[in-house]
């Protein structure tokens with residue numbers, strides 16, 4: 001591995017520390033090196049706080065002059081919540097900047113690199129770009145398409161069942177898989193569910209710090225940036241005294257009359273009117289609204305009907321399937337409500353990862369285009 005790759009790999013490792021706290025901002029890491037030695041490191045912790053480059057420059061101090069800065073995202077050129085990092089790199093006298101990828105934020109989009117070049121700094125782009133894109137898939141999709149990255153989590157038996165006919169579904173998978181799901185929740189901007197799940201499972205869909213299995217620093221960070229919990233309840237069937245509402249402020253997406261807004265507000269929740277038909281919220285419009293509120297990644301934890309609707313409408317970017325080594329039998333409920341008549345209609349997936357998680361298995365699969 002070249003020195004450039006090694007430094008960018010370290011910058012990506014730093015960026016990943018922001019997995020649970022940076023949203024709506026991207027996860028970014030920075031390494032500053034001079035004469036083959038790392039002299040500064042930094043990562044973006046939270047929106048409103050200094051960017052990765054600023055932390056690394058502070059650590060490098062005077063040693064930044066003539067050094068190379070490795071950043072996982074193009075340095076910003078705009079005045080957002082913080083001043084432009086490109087200017088800070090120029091002022092520090094950095095000689096070379098290596099980035100993994102351009103910033104898809106239209107306020108930056110190449111302007112940061114252009115500013116560095118104008119100042120006589122040598123710039124190169126594209127080092128470990130694929131890894132950087134994967135880390136910020138949600139931020140990139142929101143910037144480029146005005147939609148969040150949608151990850152659907154499903155837990156099933158080896159025979160593809162998610163709950164007994166009675167609705168009983170706890171616990172299909174073991175504690176390691178449940179901790180992995182906790183981390184998925186913590187890294188999401190939004191955790192989204194439907195009325196069926198909230199009513200049948202008494203689900204709360206909260207992040208529980210003691211179940212995350214993270215070190216103290218990341219656990220504390222995750223607690224400062226919990227995901228917004230969103231309930232899709234087209235006909236307002238879920239009463240306000242269920243555990244889901246009692247677990248904290250909720251955004252309820254509905255196509256029912258907004259007359260109930262005050263009742264939800266009084267209980268500390270927000271009612272969002274979303275167009276829809278036959279009591280079904282328009283999922284694409286809801287996702288666009290969530291992106292408008294800064295949601296990079298949405299985790300869907302729902303039953304077969306809502307998860308099936310996301311699949312049918314082609315709104316899923318990634319499935320995470322937790323598979324327990326047991327059979328639930330033929331009267332148990334299927335994974336997705338996805339009525340398909342012919343093999344030609346089958347939804348093709350590309351499996352990108354299969355990994356043991358305790359006694360269970362995690363399969364990460366991506367929908368394949370038409």
Ligand SMILES: Nc1nc(O)c(N)c(N[C@@H]2O[C@H](COP(=O)(O)O)[C@@H](O)[C@H]2O)n1
Pocket residue numbers: 025026028029043044047048049050051052053071073074075076079080081082083085103105108
């Ligand atoms: N290069 C870079 N490093 C970081 O550490 C960052 N957080 C970003 N973010 C870019 O700047 C925008 C946010 O700016 P403010 O935090 O509001 O000042 C964000 O949308 C990215 O474009 N970039």
Ligand SMILES: [Zn+2]
Pocket residue numbers: 051053075076077083084085086
């Ligand atoms: Zn910046």
